[in-house]
Each structure stands twice: as structure tokens, then as C-alpha cells.
Amino acid sequence: MVRKGDEMITLENIEITFNKGTPLEMRALRGIELAIPQGQFLTVIGSNGAGKSTLLNILAGELVPDAGRVMVDGTDITRAPIHRRSSVIARLFQDPRAGICEQMSIIENIAIASARTAPRGFGFAITKDIREQAIERLKSLGLGLEKRLNDRVALLSGGQRQALSLIMATFGPAKILLLDEHTAALDPGAAELVMRLTDEVVRRLEITTVMVTHSMRQALDYGNRIVMLHQGRVMLDISGAERASMQMDDLLQLFRRREGEELADDQLLLA
Amino acid sequence: MSLYAFIGALETGLVFALVALGSYLTFRVLDFPDLTIEGSFPLGGAVAAKLMVMGVDPWSASLAGAAAGALAGLVTAFLNIRLRILHILAGILTAIALYSVNLRIMGGPNVGLLNVDTAFSLAERLGLSSRYAPIAILLVVVIVAKIALDIFLSTGVGLAMRATGANPRMARANGVNVDRMVTLGLCIANGLAGLAGALFAQMLGAADVSMGIGVIVVALAAVIGGTALMPSRLVPMLTLACVLGSILYRLAIALALNSNFIGLNASDVNLVTAILVAIALFAPGRKFSLPKWSARATK
Numbered sequence: 001m002v003r004k005g006d007e008m009i010t011l012e013n014i015e016i017t018f019n020k021g022t023p024l025e026m027r028a029l030r031g032i033e034l035a036i037p038q039g040q041f042l043t044v045i046g047s048n049g050a051g052k053s054t055l056l057n058i059l060a061g062e063l064v065p066d067a068g069r070v071m072v073d074g075t076d077i078t079r080a081p082i083h084r085r086s087s088v089i090a091r092l093f094q095d096p097r098a099g100i101c102e103q104m105s106i107i108e109n110i111a112i113a114s115a116r117t118a119p120r121g122f123g124f125a126i127t128k129d130i131r132e133q134a135i136e137r138l139k140s141l142g143l144g145l146e147k148r149l150n151d152r153v154a155l156l157s158g159g160q161r162q163a164l165s166l167i168m169a170t171f172g173p174a175k176i177l178l179l180d181e182h183t184a185a186l187d188p189g190a191a192e193l194v195m196r197l198t199d200e201v202v203r204r205l206e207i208t209t210v211m212v213t214h215s216m217r218q219a220l221d222y223g224n225r226i227v228m229l230h231q232g233r234v235m236l237d238i239s240g241a242e243r244a245s246m247q248m249d250d251l252l253q254l255f256r257r258r259e260g261e262e263l264a265d266d267q268l269l270l271a
Numbered sequence: 272m273s274l275y276a277f278i279g280a281l282e283t284g285l286v287f288a289l290v291a292l293g294s295y296l297t298f299r300v301l302d303f304p305d306l307t308i309e310g311s312f313p314l315g316g317a318v319a320a321k322l323m324v325m326g327v328d329p330w331s332a333s334l335a336g337a338a339a340g341a342l343a344g345l346v347t348a349f350l351n352i353r354l355r356i357l358h359i360l361a362g363i364l365t366a367i368a369l370y371s372v373n374l375r376i377m378g379g380p381n382v383g384l385l386n387v388d389t390a391f392s393l394a395e396r397l398g399l400s401s402r403y404a405p406i407a408i409l410l411v412v413v414i415v416a417k418i419a420l421d422i423f424l425s426t427g428v429g430l431a432m433r434a435t436g437a438n439p440r441m442a443r444a445n446g447v448n449v450d451r452m453v454t455l456g457l458c459i460a461n462g463l464a465g466l467a468g469a470l471f472a473q474m475l476g477a478a479d480v481s482m483g484i485g486v487i488v489v490a491l492a493a494v495i496g497g498t499a500l501m502p503s504r505l506v507p508m509l510t511l512a513c514v515l516g517s518i519l520y521r522l523a524i525a526l527a528l529n530s531n532f533i534g535l536n537a538s539d540v541n542l543v544t545a546i547l548v549a550i551a552l553f554a555p556g557r558k559f560s561l562p563k564w565s566a567r568a569t570k
Contacts, residue, residue: 060444086446099444101437103504104430111427112434116446120427152504168445 007071008175008208009036009059014068016054028054029065030232036225040239041202041209043219046229052212055229056180059210061085073175087117090169092182092198096158099165106156107149110134110168117172137167141197159190163197170201177202179211183218195222216251228255235259272529278402280525282474284518285409289467290486291493291513292413292420293460298494299509300424301436301456306362306487307347308464310369311340313483315465317373320382320478329390333469340465343369344457352450366483373480381479382472389473405474412470416463417514421507423459432456488544493517495551520547 014032019025029051036042044052057063058070061082070078077085093099100109111125114133131149138146141163145156153161162182169177179198183191199222202209213219219226225239226246235258238246272280290308297305315336322332343365350361374380394404423429434442435452442449464486472478497516503509527535527543535543 082443083446083448086444091444093440093444098438099441101434101441103437104433108430108433112430112442112447113445115427115431120431120447122423122426122428124425125427125430126425 006037007035008038008040008073009034009210010069010071011035011055011058012069012071014055014058014065014070016058016063016065028232029058032068032229032232032234034227034234036208036210038208039206040225041223042211042225042227043223044210044212044227044229045214045216045219046235048214049231050229051232052214052229053180054232056178056210056212059176060089060091060178087172088175089178090116090172090174090176091178092162092165092169092180094181094184096161096165096185099168100153100161102154103152105150105152106138106145106164107131107134109153109164110171113168114171117174133171134167137171138164141167157190158186159194162186162190162194166194166198166201170205170207175208177207177209179209179213181212181214184214198222216248220246220248220251226251228258230259272526276525276529277522278406280521281518282405282409283471284521285406285413286467286471286474287486287489287493287521288413288514288517289416289463289470290490291497291517292416292510293463294487294490294494295510295513296420296432296456297460298491299436299498300433301453303351303358303436303453303456304362305344305347305457305460306359307343307365307369307457307461308490309362309483309487310366310373311343311461311464311483312468312471312486313373313478313480314343314369314376315340315468316472316478316482317376317382317468317480318465319469320384320472321376321378323384323387323389323473324382329388329393329473333390333466333473336469337462337466340468341458341462343465344459344461345454347461348454348457352453370480370483377478377480380481381477383477384473385476389476390470391473409470412466413514416466417510420459420510424506428452428455485541485544488541488548489517489520492520492544492548492551495548496520499551520544523547 011032011034014029016029017025017027032055044055046052054063058065061077061080064079068078069076072085072088091099101112107126111130114130115125134149135146143160143163145160145164153164156164182198183194186194195218209223211223224243226236226243227234228236236254290312293308294305297303318339319332319336322335323329327335347361347365350356350364351358356364390408391405394408395401399407424433431442431447432452432455434445435447435449439449442452468482471482475482493516494513496519497512497514498509500516500519501508501512503512524540524543527533528537528540
């Protein structure tokens with residue numbers, strides 16, 4: 001059991017409803033309670049509309065919940081704007097174009113990201129120090145990007161962009177890494193490469209990570225805890241030994257069984 | 272074209288190069304179509320002229336004109352960011368309001384500067400000939416402004432501003448306060464427009480409430496035309512393209528108006544400009560090459 005105070009992220013009774021008071025009303029999250037300890041690699045799965053992207057957006061600051069609290073490292077950030085929480089939270093997007101500036105060079109993109117955790121000033125952004133660090137970090141990818149510092153990012157493939165985004169997200173000392181289906185838009189080969197690089201970085205930096213994915217395979221292969229959302233609720237939460245011995249079939253069966261229970265409950269309510 | 276017309280076109284081109292540099296910042300860097308300059312340009316002229324008539328030295332008066340322009344940019348930023356008014360509309364509202372403000376500041380539709388020292392008459396006293404003094408001074412001001420803008424856009428804050436325009440979501444995720452960047456950009460751009468207005472009034476010998484009409488189209492012609500003629504992705508080249516675009520635009524207009532055979536007169540300038548801008552906006556991405564049938568014909 002995790003002692004109180006060891007959690008990096010605590011979500012308390014998070015509620016959010018979209019299109020309130022209209023026929024399209026949708027309760028996207030219904031009282032989410034989640035405590036994520038420092039260094040944990042959590043994967044969040046669930047079908048479309050389960051609330052996994054909404055959950056990530058609440059952590060990132062793009063959405064403010066109707067009720068509940070978001071605590072990061074002991075600080076309440078529920079209502080903090082995106083640019084304020086970015087010094088502790090780094091993020092990779094699903095769209096390989098979303099996390100970078102296409103018309104700017106690799107080194108310019110890295111310079112922008114390097115100021116995420118440091119104050120931005122009126123000194124030259126691309127210093128010798130940043131250039132050297134960038135070369136070192138890009139070398140670790142093994143994609144040859146360190147030789148293309150002045151190339152426009154628009155010239156890179158989707159996989160290279162996500163790899164660059166990964167370097168940008170972890171350039172400064174972030175406490176939390178949010179991965180928003182960051183391999184979903186890539187071809188299988190690139191997806192595997194980016195996922196492997198992600199895993200390496202997360203292990204090396206021991207950064208608390210929340211990855212949203214719709215691939216059960218990915219959720220099983222990476223990370224050390226799985227949370228499954230269904231209709232805005234936490235339906236499964238597996239970690240430790242149970243998580244380690246879990247196979248694809250077990251997970252699917254568990255999912256079907258819980259879904260069945262849910263349906264039975266609803267029918268009971270309607271009756 | 273006479274030498275007189277040529278020098279006149281060069282001077283005007285240099286003044287509007289300052290406006291074009293500001294518009295490059297708003298239109299191209301921030302992706303914010305700012306129409307405030309239609310009001311901040313005459314505002315700079317009005318403030319500077321009024322101060323100079325009151326006995327303030329021309330350089331301080333010009334800087335005050337720039338500061339007034341920056342303040343106008345702040346108003347547009349407030350309307351857009353805090354009141355959530357569409358960017359184009361926010362600029363139009365500020366510009367319209369400034370028309371009245373400018374009349375108030377000047378106490379009438381214009382303020383003459385004929386018997387007052389201007390930045391240019393001061394230079395003449397230093398020994399520059401009256402024909403070339405304005406060009407020399409304007410050249411120095413424009414070069415300083417261009418280089419300062421280049422340097423600014425390569426600083427930490429400058430890169431954050433470029434990211435704000437290119438990909439606001441990415442900028443936010445990297446800790447950039449996007450609203451603050453837009454505000455700063457609007458202040459700088461309109462400060463440049465105010466400075467240009469102040470210098471323009473001194474060149475004309477009067478500040479006039481109507482001297483802002485069409486400034487936005489002239490600035491756009493310089494930015495769009497210049498960058499279409501000199502495509503690049505390097506900031507220093509793009510700002511150079513804006514400066515050259517502004518000068519070329521004035522020369523082209525002067526040439527057209529001075530060539531009697533075309534049959535244009537001064538009142539046609541706005542029409543010609545609008546057509547030029549429309550063509551330049553339509554052209555990017557299209558290659559000016561001969562159609563395919565002509566290639567086949569020569570085979």
C-alpha cells in the first residue's frame with residue numbers, strides 16, 4: 001500500500017459533464033478517484049467515450065472539472081492554466097504535428113521546450129549549452145537527428161516527430177509525463193520504435209507517467225499498472241503481481257465480465 | 272520618373288517599412304491580422320506633432336508617438352483577449368475609436384509643423400543636405416528597427432512568440448503564456464506604426480487625421496509582396512523582404528503614376544494597391560510558369 005504523501009498525482013472525486021442541460025448531455029467522468037505514486041507508469045485503457053482522453057485533458061489543464069480536486073506533488077492544480085502547470089507536466093500529443101512547430105528548426109523547437117522549466121528571457125534562445133545537450137539527447141534516439149539540428153521539423157516523418165517530441169518533453173526536469181495515444185497516428189514500425197524509446201526514457205528518468213491508449217496489447221507490454229475506464233468510471237485497476245502475470249485473454253475476460261455486471265446493475269436500476 | 276519623385280518614393284517606402292516590420296510580426300509571426308495600425312499610425316503622428324508644437328524635441332516626441340502606438344496595441348489586445356472579441360474586429364474598433372482620439376489630441380483635423388524643428392531639420396543643421404537628410408535618417412532608423420526585431424525573435428521570448436503564432440497549443444504545453452505574447456506582439460507592432468506615423472508627419476510637415484487611411488493595405492502589400500518576391504524561412508531574410516517590399520511598392524506606384532501612357536492618376540493608388548495585394552495573396556504556392564501547352568508547342 002502506498003502511504004499518503006508518496007503520491008505524485010491524486011485525483012479526488014473528479015466529475016465532468018459535457019453539454020450540460022442539452023439533449024447531448026454526457027457525463028464524461030463520474031467521480032474518478034485515483035492515486036498515482038511517484039515513478040509509476042500507468043496505462044489507461046477503455047473503449048471510445050470511456051473518458052480516458054478527458055481524464056488526460058484534466059491533468060494537462062485543457063479541461064477544468066465540474067467537481068473534485070487534482071493534486072500534483074501536494075499542490076492543488078485543479079484550476080491552474082496550462083502554461084503554469086507545464087513546468088511539472090510534460091505532454092505528448094496523438095497528432096505528430098501538435099507537439100512541434102513545423103516551420104521551425106529542430107534546435108528551435110528544442111530551445112522552446114528547454115524553457116518549459118526555466119524562465120524565458122531576452123537572451124539568445126539557442127545557446128551553446130542547449131545545442132550540446134540537444135545533440136547528446138538526440139544521439140540517444142539513434143535516428144541521426146543530431147546531424148539535422150537546422151532542418152525544419154516539417155521535413156521529419158511522423159515517427160521522428162514523436163521521437164523529437166519525447167526529447168522535448170523530457171528536456172527539462174518534468175515530474176509527470178502525459179502520453180495521449182502518442183503512437184496511434186503512426187505506422188506499426190514507427191509506433192513500436194516510439195514506444196520503445198518512450199519506455200527507455202521513462203525508465204531512465206523514473207518519471208511518473210500516464211499513458212492513454214486504446215491498445216490492450218500496449219497497455220500490457222508497457223507500464224506497471226493498468227486502469228480501465230468505462231462510462232466515466234474506473235472499472236479495473238490492476239497493479240503488482242496480478243498485473244505482472246496478466247495475459248491478453250485474462251484482461252479481455254475481465255473486461256467482458258465487468259461490463260456484464262455493469263449492464264446488470266443498470267437493468268436493476270431501470271426495473 | 273524624376274529624381275524628385277524617386278527620392279520621395281524612397282522616403283515614403285522607408286517610413287512604411289517600419290509599419291511593414293510591425294505587420295510582419297502580427298500577420299506572419301503571431302498569425303493575428305491586426306488592423307489597429309490604421310489608427311495607431313496617425314496617433315503617433317498626432318502625439319508627436321502636438322508635442323513638437325509645444326516645444327518638445329523631435330526625437331522625444333517621436334518616441335512618445337511610438338509609445339502612444341504601443342498603448343493602442345494594448346487596447347486591441349485587451350479587446351481580443353479579455354473581452355474575447357474577434358481579432359480583426361478588435362483592431363477595427365480600436366482604429367475607429369482612435370480617429371476621434373486623434374481629433375481630440377490635435378484639437379482639429381491637422382497640426383502643421385512648418386515653423387517647428389523636426390528630426391530632419393535638425394539633421395540638416397548638422398550639415399546634411401536637405402535633399403538627402405530624411406533618407407539618411409530613415410535608413411538608420413529602419414536598419415536599427417530591423418536588426419532589433421531580428422535579435423528579439425531569436426531570444427527566448429521571441430521564440431515563444433513565434434511558437435504562439437505557429438502552434439498555440441504546443442506553446443501552452445511548453446509553458447508559454449500565449450495571451451501575454453499576443454499582447455507584447457501587438458504593442459511592438461503598433462509602437463512601430465506610431466513611430467512611423469510620427470516620422471511621416473515630420474516628413475509631410477503636418478500631422479493629419481486622415482493619414483492613416485489605407486496604411487494596412489500598404490503594409491500588407493509590403494509584407495506579402497516582399498515575402499513573395501524573396502521567399503525564405505529565415506527571420507532576418509523575411510524582415511529584409513518586408514523592408515524591400517515596402518520600398519519596391521512605393522517605387523512601383525511612383526512609376527505607374529509618373530508614366531503618363533498608362534493613364535493613371537494619384538486617386539487610383541488605392542485601387543492599384545488592392546489589386547496588387549489580391550494578386551500577391553493569390554499567387555503564393557503557384558509557380559509563375561508557362562502553361563503546359565506552350566511547353567508542348569516548343570518541342
